[in-house]
Each structure stands twice: as C-alpha cells, then as structure tokens.
Amino acid sequence: MARLVLSPRELREYIREHTGREVTACMHCGTCSAVCPVVNFMDMHPAALVRAVQRSAIDLGNLKVIWACISCMTCVDKCPRDVAPGLVIETLRQLALRNGIEPRTYSQMPIDETTPSILLVLYSRKGTG
Amino acid sequence: MCHCGVNIAGTVDVKKVVEEVKKLPDVVYAADYVYLCSQPGQELIINAVKEHKLDGVVVAACTPSLHYETFAKAVEKAGLNRYVYEMVSIREFDSWVHADRALATEKAIKIIATAVAKLRGDKPYERARLDVIRKALVVGGGIAGITAALSLAKMGIPVILVEKYATIGGKMAMLHETFPTLDCAQCILTPLMAEVARHPLVKIYTLAEVDSVEGHVGKFKVKIKIRPRGVRVEDCRLCGFCERVCPISVSSEFDRGLSKRKAIYIPFAQAVPSAYVVDFEHCNRCGLCVKVCPTKAVNLEEKERVIEEEVGAIIVATGYELYPLEKIPEYSYGPENDVIDSLQFERILSVQGPTRGEVKRPSDGKPVKRVVFIQCVGSRDVNHLPYCSKICCMYTAKHALLFLENVPDGEAYVFYIDVRAAGKGFEEFVKRAQEHGAVYIKGRVSRIYKDKLTGDVVVEGFDLLENREIVIRADLAVLAPGIVSALDKRLAEMLKVPVDQFMFAAEIHPKLRPVEVASAGIFIAGCVQGPKDIPDSIAQASAAAAKAAELLIQGYVEKEPIVAEVDRDKCNGCRACVTVCPYGAIEIVEGKARVNEIVCEGCGACTATCPVGAIQLRNYREEQALEMVRAVMRVR
Ligand SMILES: Cc1cc2nc3c(=O)[nH]c(=O)nc-3n(C[C@H](O)[C@H](O)[C@H](O)COP(=O)(O)OP(=O)(O)OC[C@H]3O[C@@H](n4cnc5c(N)ncnc54)[C@H](O)[C@@H]3O)c2cc1C
Numbered sequence: 001m002a003r004l005v006l007s008p009r010e011l012r013e014y015i016r017e018h019t020g021r022e023v024t025a026c027m028h029c030g031t032c033s034a035v036c037p038v039v040n041f042m043d044m045h046p047a048a049l050v051r052a053v054q055r056s057a058i059d060l061g062n063l064k065v066i067w068a069c070i071s072c073m074t075c076v077d078k079c080p081r082d083v084a085p086g087l088v089i090e091t092l093r094q095l096a097l098r099n100g101i102e103p104r105t106y107s108q109m110p111i112d113e114t115t116p117s118i119l120l121v122l123y124s125r126k127g128t129g
Numbered sequence: 130m131c132h133c134g135v136n137i138a139g140t141v142d143v144k145k146v147v148e149e150v151k152k153l154p155d156v157v158y159a160a161d162y163v164y165l166c167s168q169p170g171q172e173l174i175i176n177a178v179k180e181h182k183l184d185g186v187v188v189a190a191c192t193p194s195l196h197y198e199t200f201a202k203a204v205e206k207a208g209l210n211r212y213v214y215e216m217v218s219i220r221e222f223d224s225w226v227h228a229d230r231a232l233a234t235e236k237a238i239k240i241i242a243t244a245v246a247k248l249r250g251d252k253p254y255e256r257a258r259l260d261v262i263r264k265a266l267v268v269g270g271g272i273a274g275i276t277a278a279l280s281l282a283k284m285g286i287p288v289i290l291v292e293k294y295a296t297i298g299g300k301m302a303m304l305h306e307t308f309p310t311l312d313c314a315q316c317i318l319t320p321l322m323a324e325v326a327r328h329p330l331v332k333i334y335t336l337a338e339v340d341s342v343e344g345h346v347g348k349f350k351v352k353i354k355i356r357p358r359g360v361r362v363e364d365c366r367l368c369g370f371c372e373r374v375c376p377i378s379v380s381s382e383f384d385r386g387l388s389k390r391k392a393i394y395i396p397f398a399q400a401v402p403s404a405y406v407v408d409f410e411h412c413n414r415c416g417l418c419v420k421v422c423p424t425k426a427v428n429l430e431e432k433e434r435v436i437e438e439e440v441g442a443i444i445v446a447t448g449y450e451l452y453p454l455e456k457i458p459e460y461s462y463g464p465e466n467d468v469i470d471s472l473q474f475e476r477i478l479s480v481q482g483p484t485r486g487e488v489k490r491p492s493d494g495k496p497v498k499r500v501v502f503i504q505c506v507g508s509r510d511v512n513h514l515p516y517c518s519k520i521c522c523m524y525t526a527k528h529a530l531l532f533l534e535n536v537p538d539g540e541a542y543v544f545y546i547d548v549r550a551a552g553k554g555f556e557e558f559v560k561r562a563q564e565h566g567a568v569y570i571k572g573r574v575s576r577i578y579k580d581k582l583t584g585d586v587v588v589e590g591f592d593l594l595e596n597r598e599i600v601i602r603a604d605l606a607v608l609a610p611g612i613v614s615a616l617d618k619r620l621a622e623m624l625k626v627p628v629d630q631f632m633f634a635a636e637i638h639p640k641l642r643p644v645e646v647a648s649a650g651i652f653i654a655g656c657v658q659g660p661k662d663i664p665d666s667i668a669q670a671s672a673a674a675a676k677a678a679e680l681l682i683q684g685y686v687e688k689e690p691i692v693a694e695v696d697r698d699k700c701n702g703c704r705a706c707v708t709v710c711p712y713g714a715i716e717i718v719e720g721k722a723r724v725n726e727i728v729c730e731g732c733g734a735c736t737a738t739c740p741v742g743a744i745q746l747r748n749y750r751e752e753q754a755l756e757m758v759r760a761v762m763r764v765r
C-alpha cells in the first residue's frame with residue numbers, strides 16, 4: 001500500500017471515531033516526544049506524526065513509528081491538549097494491519113546493546129489488529 | 130406609538146396599528162407621533178395621561194435600553210407610577226428585521242397587545258433608597274490593593290486595608306526588577322507602601338483576615354480577625370537587637386525558603402508597618418527579646434483580637450499563588466535539588482535577597498554558569514491548568530536577561546511552547562533577551578533530576594526544531610509555574626465573590642464590566658481576577674476604586690422594586706429557590722422562603738425553579754405571562 005488516500009478531514013474523523021480525540025487540537029508543544037521512552041527508535045517522533053496526521057501526509061506502508069511505539073501511553077497521559085498521540089498511533093497501526101501491511105517484527109529491527117528490552121517485547125506482540 | 134422617522138413608519142403601517150390598538154380591551158386612548166422621544170412627543174404622553182385620566186401607559190417605539198428612562202420620566206411627570214408603564218420595541222424586534230409591510234404591521238399590533246395585557250396586571254411600586262456607608266474595605270495589600278486603597282483615600286473616602294501577612298506589598302515586594310522597563314520593584318513599590326500607610330484616611334490591619342461578612346451593598350458588617358504581632362508598632366525602632374538574641378531560626382517565607390530568619394523578624398527592611406513581628410508558631414517564649422528591647426516594644430502576651438467594621442463597598446484584591454510544584458514530581462522541584470521556582474529566582478537576583486544578588490546554587494553555593502528556564506509549568510495543560518498564565522513568558526525573558534547581565538560568561542536556555550509577548554514593549558524586550566544570548570528551545574522537558582555524582586541538574590527534553598532529544602547539564606533549573614488564585618471556596622463565599630472553576634473572581638461582564646461582580650457593592654482588582662502583570666493590576670485597581678467611589682460618593686443606592694415575592698401559603702420550604710439564587714437573596718425563615726428585597730436583583734431564576742409557583746417576580750407574574758400569550762393568540 002502506498003500513500004494513505006484519506007483526506008485530512010476523513011483521517012481526522014476516522015481518528016475521532018476510534019479514539020474520541022481531536023488531532024487538530026495539537027499545539028505542537030512536543031511533550032509527547034519528550035516523554036516517549038523510545039523516541040530515538042522512531043522514524044518520526046510522536047509530535048511530528050501528529051502534525052503529519054493533521055495534513056494526512058503519511059505513507060502508512062513505510063511508517064516505522066507505528067511499530068516502534070511500545071503503547072506505554074505516557075504521551076497519552078501527559079499530552080496537555082488531550083490529543084493522545086499513543087492512541088492515534090494505535091489507530092494507524094490497526095489501519096495498517098487491516099490494509100494488509102506487514103507488521104515490522106523484531107527480526108527486522110536493528111538490535112544492539114542500546115535497544116531497550118521493552119521494545120523487543122512490543123515488536124513481537126504488535127502483529128494483531 | 131412612535132414612527133422613529135421612517136425607521137418604524139417606513140415598514141409598519143402606523144395609522145393601522147393605532148386603529149387596531151384602539152379596539153383592544155381597556156385601551157382608552159391611542160396615538161402616534163413622528164419622534165416620541167422629542168420634547169413635544171413627551172408632552173403628548175403627559176397630556177394624554179392627564180386629559181384621559183389614564184391609569185397605565187404603553188409606549189411602542191425603539192428599544193427600552195435606549196429610551197425606557199425617557200418615557201418613564203414623562204409618565205412620572207404626568208403623575209403616574211413608572212411601574213404601570215410598559216415600553217415595547219417595534220423597531221429592533223420588528224421594522225428593522227422585517228421587509229413585508231403587512232406582516233410587520235401585524236407583528237407590531239401583536240407586540241403592543243401583549244404589553245397591554247401585561248399592563249393590566251402591573252402594580253405600582255416604589256423604589257427603595259438605602260444609605261451607603263461612606264467607607265470601603267480592601268482585602269489584600271498587594272500592589273492592586275494598595276493602589277485601590279490610595280485612590281479611594283485620595284477621593285476622600287476612608288479605607289480599611291486588610292492584609293494577612295506581616296507587611297503589605299504582596300508579591301511585587303519580592304521581585305527584583307520588573308519587565309519591560311527593568312525598574313527596580315522595591316524602588317517603585319515602597320514609596321507607595323509608605324504613602325498608603327501615612328494617609329490619614331487609610332487604616333491598615335496586617336496579620337489580619339476577614340472573619341465574616343454580613344449585610345449588603347451600602348452596609349456590610351465585617352469582622353476582622355487580627356493575629357498578635359507581639360511588637361508594638363509605635364515603639365519598634367528597628368534596632369534589631371531582638372533578632373540577634375532570638376535562639377529560634379526558621380526558613381524565611383519572604384525569601385521562599387532560601388534563607389533563615391528568626392522567630393522575631395522583619396520580612397524586609399522597608400516593610401509596612403515598619404516593625405518587627407513575632408512568629409508565635411515558632412517562638413518558644415524564652416523572653417530574650419523582651420529583655421533586650423530598648424523601648425519595651427515586645428509583648429509576648431498579646432492576644433488575637435477580632436474587630437468589627439461597617440463599610441459600604443468591598444474591593445477584593447487577594448492576588449495569586451504559584452501552582453504547587455509537588456503536582457509535577459518529574460521536575461524534582463526543591464532548592465536542595467537546585468530546581469527552583471520563578472519567585473525564588475527573583476529572590477536570588479535581588480540585592481536584598483539570600484545571596485545578595487549573586488546567582489549561586491541553593492544546594493551548595495556554587496556560582497551558577499548555566500541555567501535552564503522552563504516555561505508553562507502547569508499552565509496550558511489540561512492535566513493541570515488549561516489556561517495560559519500570561520506573565521511567565523515575559524518574566525522568563527527578564528530572568529534570562531538579568532542572569533546574562535549578572536553572569537556575563539553564563540549560558541541561559543529557555544524551553545518554550547510559544548513566546549507570548551503581546552504588550553507594549555514586550556516583543557522588543559524578548560528580542561533584547563535573545564540578543565543578549567538567551568537560547569530559546571522550542572520543546573518540552575520530560576524530566577529534571579539532580580545528578581548525585583556531579584551535582585549537575587540534568588534537564589531532559591525534546592527539541593522540536595532539531596527533531597531530537599536534548600539533555601542539558603546545568604547548575605540551576607528555574608520553573609515558571611502557573612498562576613493560581615489565592616482565593617479558596619470559603620473565602621470567596623464569605624466575601625460574596627462569584628468565582629470560576631479555577632477560583633478566579635468572575636466579573637459580571639467580561640467586556641463591559643470588568644471590575645464588578647454579580648454581588649452589588651463588591652469589586653475586584655489584580656490577580657484575583659486572573660493572571661496579570663503589574664501595570665494591568667494597577668489599571669484594574671484604579672478602575673475598581675472608581676467604581677466603588679461612584680457608589681460611595683453618591684451616598685445611597687436606589688433599589689429596583691421588581692423583585693421576587695413569596696406566597697407564604699403556597700411555599701412548602703423545599704429550598705429549590707435558595708439553591709438557584711445567584712445572589713444569595715433567599716433564606717428559609719420559619720419553614721418558608723423569604724426574599725431579601727435589597728439583595729434580590731430580580732433575575733427570576735427562582736420563579737422558574739419553584740415547583741409550586743409560590744415565588745413570583747413583581748409585575749412578571751405567571752398570570753401576566755399567560756395573559757400576554759392569550760393576547761397574541763387573540764389578535765386576528
Ligand atoms: C516570578 C514573577 C515575576 C514577576 N515579574 C513581574 C514583572 O517583572 N513585571 C510585572 O509587571 N509583573 C511581574 N509579575 C507579576 C506581579 O507579581 C503581579 O502582577 C502582581 O504582584 C499582582 O498584584 P496583586 O496585588 O494582584 O497580587 P499579590 O501581589 O499576590 O498581592 C495580594 C495580597 O493579598 C494578600 N492576601 C491574600 N489572601 C488574603 C486574605 N485572605 N486576606 C487578606 N490578605 C490576603 C497577600 O498576602 C498579598 O499581600 C511577576 C510575577 C512572578 C510570579
């Protein structure tokens with residue numbers, strides 16, 4: 001699957017339907033990216049992802065952040081505008097799986113001594129939609 | 130009925146309306162005129178009342194907010210009571226909003242018919258006039274309270290100023306220099322403190338708090354509880370002998386815990402009143418101070434007392450506090466960790482402060498070279514305070530600038546979400562700080578901790594413009610906590626100040642009446658209404674003083690008699706009305722509701738709530754409303 005074909009409005013509504021949250025409420029403060037324990041393993045940090053989602057400018061097939069996110073929901077807890085990036089990511093992840101996009105399993109990821117073990121756990125259990 | 134030139138007559142067939150209205154029951158006389166508000170127009174009304182011995186008048190014209198009073202005066206001149214006169218709008222509600230002449234004409238007839246129907250049930254009432262005690266109470270002796278008190282006193286109005294701390298001055302006394310002009314806070318504040326203390330019409334009570342408030346606009350009975358000072362103000366010469374011998378040392382609230390003071394102390398040199406004070410909570414009554422005082426000013430036996438004052442108006446200026454940082458544990462707030470709040474940094478910058486103006490680490494006194502400022506701590510966050518605290522962007526820029534001036538080889542970093550610098554000279558001020566070398570980082574801080582090995586304060590965050598994590602090892606972290614109201618629920622209720630969900634005083638109209646609240650005779654000034662800087666606090670305090678003076682100088686208030694009335698036979702004492710009344714005008718007496726006519730503002734909330742229809746608004750009774758509806762149905 002190539003680029004997401006939803007318009008910004010459609011994607012926003014889809015996310016609202018699935019999370020009850022409003023992605024356009026993001027004020028680009030960066031709290032989510034600051035608190036994310038695995039932000040260094042993402043191709044796009046949570047705040048940047050939310051910004052991209054606002055414009056529906058995402059390439060779901062090639063997006064790594066949805067597989068790197070460990071669903072710790074710290075960003076959901078800390079987001080000062082209740083945008084809940086973690087839930088947005090969860091929604092995108094399920095959207096990807098439902099569109100037949102292969103999950104990135106942990107055999108595909110670089111592993112070295114800096115990789116937190118929680119990331120391994122999450123990589124291995126993210127195959128379900 | 131008025132033509133209002135062509136404003137009404139252009140759309141409404143005035144002659145036809147008059148003919149139709151004449152046919153309505155009880156209508157004795159109907160006429161039209163081109164401009165009823167003009168002198169001849171008013172004469173027309175007066176003459177008609179006299180000639181036809183009318184017992185009620187309906188004026189159909191522009192709008193009551195424009196000319197209700199004009200015609201009320203005419204009606205009174207004709208010898209009628211103003212409450213048996215009704216004015217209806219056939220301009221705003223009819224000719225201006227409709228194009229179809231026939232329909233607009235019909236609507237005018239209907240509108241007038243309802244007024245005629247209502248008028249039938251109207252009764253004459255007299256306005257109550259109550260005397261106003263020419264004296265004001267100001268609660269809170271910060272810059273807002275001081276300004277309001279001085280302003281009133283200069284208008285010749287006696288003022289009681291109640292301050293809970295040992296000195297007046299509020300938070301401004303703690304500040305070093307003030308944005309955007311960098312005047313020294315003490316230099317501009319202390320002359321005002323002295324002036325208000327000197328003014329013969331101002332009575333200041335420090336260590337004092339309002340204990341109870343009874344009564345209403347014009348006559349509030351206030352009980353003020355005054356804690357003992359332990360030192361006679363008139364006799365204290367500030368020699369400080371007592372302080373030197375006192376064996377008890379506790380942390381200073383004025384320096385926000387960054388220094389120690391004795392159990393007998395003076396908050397700062399220019400405190401008002403200019404006298405030492407005993408901290409009875411910590412004093413062990415050893416009596417050394419009593420012995421050394423050369424003027425015998427110390428009295429450890431002084432008791433708390435309660436005094437009573439009567440005032441006509443109250444200005445509430447209780448100011449603000451900082452958001453409690455314990456609620457944000459990930460920032461490790463505490464001087465021992467070298468993570469301090471913005472007021473503590475003001476104290477550190479102050480030449481009278483704990484470090485005499487040298488920027489040193491609170492934990493070990495090491496000179497600070499690198500400091501990180503964090504904005505929006507608790508503010509703009511639905512998990513804490515959803516609002517913007519308004520002043521912290523500016524004082525953070527000030528802090529960064531003053532630090533860099535103080536420590537020329539220092540580094541200052543500022544984490545921000547947005548820089549809000551809307552104010553005269555504000556943007557230029559932020560630019561000045563940045564030109565001085567302050568580095569602004571767009572992003573948030575996830576955590577701060579003290580590195581036990583190196584002693585560094587480690588600030589971890591995310592830099593949104595560099596798109597990566599950022600870790601700064603600094604000597605000091607300064608947090609800019611949200612501004613919260615110093616009011617609590619009990620205090621707000623006692624002072625009769627309506628509050629919003631954050632305990633900030635709720636003005637009656639945020640645009641048109643910014644210093645008044647729904648309770649008559651109560652005014653607000655300064656940060657009690659919302660976060661604001663010193664110039665805004667002063668402007669608001671001056672406005673509050675002017676509004677209070679309007680009331681106090683007039684010397685009386687006239688009370689509209691259109692208030693709620695209780696039918697004691699119907700009332701079952703359910704208290705529904707008591708709970709909905711926004712003015713606290715209703716109480717239950719002998720099992721039935723009773724309305725305080727002076728306090729009631731005639732809003733009608735109670736009438737809509739009463740399950741048995743026992744409480745009714747004068748001249749807006751349920752039967753009248755029904756008659757009005759019937760009248761509309763009857764036309765045509
Ligand atoms: C770190 C920092 C730096 C700042 N720097 C600047 C600056 O550079 N320039 C600027 O313009 N503004 C600055 N401000 C804002 C400034 O402090 C406020 O605008 C100003 O102090 C508001 O005055 P106030 O009288 O409303 O409140 P306060 O100063 O809080 O005064 C309220 C007074 O009421 C008293 N009080 C409270 N409750 C009661 C009660 N129940 N009974 C009796 N008394 C009571 C308090 O003890 C206090 O004395 C700064 C604020 C902070 C936090």
Ligand code: SF4
Pocket residue numbers: 025026027028029030031032033046047050078079080081082083084085
């Ligand atoms: S924390 Fe919330 S408001 Fe801030 S950037 Fe992330 S999603 Fe946006």
Ligand code: SF4
Pocket residue numbers: 032035036037038039046068069070071072073074075076085086089
């Ligand atoms: S939920 Fe995902 S994006 Fe959010 S903080 Fe946790 S790992 Fe990061």
Ligand code: SF4
Pocket residue numbers: 504505506508509516517518519520521522523546547548549609
């Ligand atoms: S004034 Fe600035 S620092 Fe303070 S809450 Fe508003 S945006 Fe944040």
